[in-house]
Amino acid sequence: MTAERSGAAPTRAAGLARLADFVPRAGRPYAAERNADHGSGDRSNVSTLSPWVRHRLVTEREVVEAVLQRHSLDAAGKFVQEVYWRTYWKGWLELRPSVWTRYAASVPHALDDLSAAERASYDDAVAGRTGIEGFDDWARELVELGYLHNHARMWFASIWIFTLRLPWQLGADFFLRHLLDGDPASNTLSWRWVAGLQTRGKTYLATADNIERYTDGRFRPTGLATEAIPPEDDTAVPPPGDAPLPEQIPAGPVALLLHEDDLHAESHAAALGAADAHVVAVASPTTGEPRSPLPASTVGDPTAPLVAGFTEAALADGRARAGAHYGAAACALDGITASAVREWLREHELTAIVTPYAPTGPARDRLDRLEHDLAVDGITVTRLLRPWDAHAWPHATRGFFPFRERIPALLREQRRGP
Numbered sequence: 001m002t003a004e005r006s007g008a009a010p011t012r013a014a015g016l017a018r019l020a021d022f023v024p025r026a027g028r029p030y031a032a033e034r035n036a037d038h039g040s041g042d043r044s045n046v047s048t049l050s051p052w053v054r055h056r057l058v059t060e061r062e063v064v065e066a067v068l069q070r071h072s073l074d075a076a077g078k079f080v081q082e083v084y085w086r087t088y089w090k091g092w093l094e095l096r097p098s099v100w101t102r103y104a105a106s107v108p109h110a111l112d113d114l115s116a117a118e119r120a121s122y123d124d125a126v127a128g129r130t131g132i133e134g135f136d137d138w139a140r141e142l143v144e145l146g147y148l149h150n151h152a153r154m155w156f157a158s159i160w161i162f163t164l165r166l167p168w169q170l171g172a173d174f175f176l177r178h179l180l181d182g183d184p185a186s187n188t189l190s191w192r193w194v195a196g197l198q199t200r201g202k203t204y205l206a207t208a209d210n211i212e213r214y215t216d217g218r219f220r221p222t223g224l225a226t227e228a229i230p231p232e233d234d235t236a237v238p239p240p241g242d243a244p245l246p247e248q249i250p251a252g253p254v255a256l257l258l259h260e261d262d263l264h265a266e267s268h269a270a271a272l273g274a275a276d277a278h279v280v281a282v283a284s285p286t287t288g289e290p291r292s293p294l295p296a297s298t299v300g301d302p303t304a305p306l307v308a309g310f311t312e313a314a315l316a317d318g319r320a321r322a323g324a325h326y327g328a329a330a331c332a333l334d335g336i337t338a339s340a341v342r343e344w345l346r347e348h349e350l351t352a353i354v355t356p357y358a359p360t361g362p363a364r365d366r367l368d369r370l371e372h373d374l375a376v377d378g379i380t381v382t383r384l385l386r387p388w389d390a391h392a393w394p395h396a397t398r399g400f401f402p403f404r405e406r407i408p409a410l411l412r413e414q415r416r417g418p
């Protein structure tokens, strides 16, 4: 099924429509029902907003504000908390980027190091032919639709790690390549959490009873691991570094460079206006960054075609809206390379780029390289950090529970902010 056929149009308009449809259900019914996976034909108990939020076609702030206009924080607290899980994971990784770098570097080794039997088990797992009830269905559902319910993601990761004894990194890679919402922070850290690496000693073990209960009796797998033995990992979790600070935005004409991590450029207008910066040109790459470090020759496309198509259309939607909003020429770049960007700037006689802050992950790596390469030409790259992130990320120093305590204060700060 294509993204279109599953109703997943990669536009802000479609994301807002989905949000409006979900808002009435975001109160107590969400808290009571969200854990049930009724199957791909009925996702009414969750929002399915994650692909739009992942690209910030719709921002976390807009989602939370829409919900809190309709419900009290008391009634919609669970939903708001789930949105803040995303913010927390993004902040946690932002303070410890080496966890991402190490993960990305370990994926090719994890594949190379598989024995022949393990490789056969890996191939069966990703093709959905292990014979494990539920697990095989979720593998196929993921590839076909680019989405899995949160509980199914937890069961799948648990069975991958503890029953099949496959490296968690290869499971995370499989998810990242196929999830429309595939996100360096939420995905990597959730896999680590299931494996017991995120909160040391705390693993997530899927059981047949739990799966049967929350899938309305559709699945009751047999032969699941009864013990969660965490994979070996002798690397300590690094201490948190500093959170990023807002940068000074240059006044005058600027070029706005968009990327797949933040495609609602309109909401940066207040900060740009306050700095007296004028956007005269808009660009974004035509395609997203590869989701996997593995070459296509080993396990297939580094980015599944469904995901690549969604991201491409999301980039086009973000670019067109930004061009219209700022009254600026909008163009698609073949890639965010120094030569393509230099040519684009030369055409508009510009030397200052502004770009939404890209958190730890492939888009950020690309922008860091670009900034370095263009510095010799006297071209500046300024990152636009959203108040939502600037307020929340510094608190992602410990576990989610102390972070959660700050949610009411974070919401008050948001409401005061621009």
Ligand SMILES: Cc1cc2nc3c(=O)[nH]c(=O)nc-3n(C[C@H](O)[C@H](O)[C@H](O)COP(=O)(O)OP(=O)(O)OC[C@H]3O[C@@H](n4cnc5c(N)ncnc54)[C@H](O)[C@@H]3O)c2cc1C
Pocket (backbone or CB within 6 Å): 034, 046, 047, 048, 049, 050, 051, 053, 054, 082, 083, 084, 085, 086, 087, 089, 148, 149, 150, 151, 153, 154, 157, 175, 176, 179, 181, 182, 183, 184, 186, 187, 188, 190, 191, 194
């Ligand atoms: C192994 C594993 C891998 C995951 N990989 C990703 C990923 O790559 N990208 C991703 O966005 N989420 C990931 N999640 C988190 C979660 O499963 C999805 O965000 C959620 O299922 C999306 O569906 P929804 O929009 O209907 O969520 P809802 O329940 O409607 O929640 C609303 C929004 O809150 C955020 N959210 C909800 N739960 C979580 C969570 N546990 N962690 C982070 N954000 C959350 C999402 O942005 C979501 O759209 C993963 C979870 C697990 C267990």
